[in-house]
Amino acid sequence: EAGVTQSPTHLIKTRGQQATLRCSPISGHTSVYWYQQALGLGLQFLLWYDEGEERNRGNFPPRFSGRQFPNYSSELNVNALELEDSALYLCASSLFRWGNTEAFFGQGTRLTVV
Amino acid sequence: EDKVVQSPLSLVVHEGDTVTLNCSYEVTNFRSLLWYKQEKKAPTFLFMLTSSGIEKKSGRLSSILDKKELSSILNITATQTGDSAIYLCAVNNAGNMLTFGGGTRLMVKP
Numbered sequence: 001e002a003g004v005t006q007s008p009t010h011l012i013k014t015r016g017q018q019a020t021l022r023c024s025p026i027s028g029h030t031s032v033y034w035y036q037q038a039l040g041l042g043l044q045f046l047l048w049y050d051e052g053e054e055r056n057r058g059n060f061p062p063r064f065s066g067r068q069f070p071n072y073s074s075e076l077n078v079n080a081l082e083l084e085d086s087a088l089y090l091c092a093s094s095l096f097r098w099g100n101t102e103a104f105f106g107q108g109t110r111l112t113v114v
Numbered sequence: 115e116d117k118v119v120q121s122p123l124s125l126v127v128h129e130g131d132t133v134t135l136n137c138s139y140e141v142t143n144f145r146s147l148l149w150y151k152q153e154k155k156a157p158t159f160l161f162m163l164t165s166s167g168i169e170k171k172s173g174r175l176s177s178i179l180d181k182k183e184l185s186s187i188l189n190i191t192a193t194q195t196g197d198s199a200i201y202l203c204a205v206n207n208a209g210n211m212l213t214f215g216g217g218t219r220l221m222v223k224p
Contacts, residue, residue: 048211
């Protein structure tokens with residue numbers, strides 16, 4: 001069974017541009033979470049999607065947005081990129097919305113803003 | 115706001131040593147606590163703890179939750195160089211949101 005897949009693996013953008021990151025959850029998982037991990041820092045919660053809807057978002061500006069498609073895959077969009085957006089972006093998926101199930105992570109997208 | 119604090123921030127040991135990593139939390143409507151190991155990119159799942167006092171074990175790794183003290187420990191016995199990683203603790207609240215601690219960076223020297 002395929003795990004969580006993210007694309008692209010690496011992304012280099014210039015300041016002011018937009019970046020789109022993609023995530024495909026494990027088959028059957030309906031919840032997708034996005035996290036930002038800047039160099040040397042912990043995982044900061046960005047967004048949570050479940051059943052196609054945004055359920056929660058972390059303390060990030062509105063230029064961080066996303067969506068979840070009917071097949072439960074998800075996109076994270078970052079507009080007006082800033083240098084400090086350079087980080088590893090991790091996506092995780094889980095099976096049940098309200099149950100005690102673990103979240104599984106993808107390999108991440110390394111975004112570099114120059 | 116939910117909060118998860120891990121200690122120590124970093125740890126250097128030699129192969130064969132036993133280590134104990136700590137995680138404390140403040141969370142509204144606690145549901146579960148999870149431990150992950152992050153070596154290069156993707157954190158890999160280790161344990162999920164929901165009940166206080168019940169130890170979960172996998173090989174040389176074990177973990178236990180103390181709901182009264184709002185904390186958990188992760189033990190690694192007979193450490194090996196392959197255990198070198200960042201260990202992440204996360205708590206899941208009733209809203210099913212995972213809040214992560216800053217991690218403990220473990221280095222095991224030969």
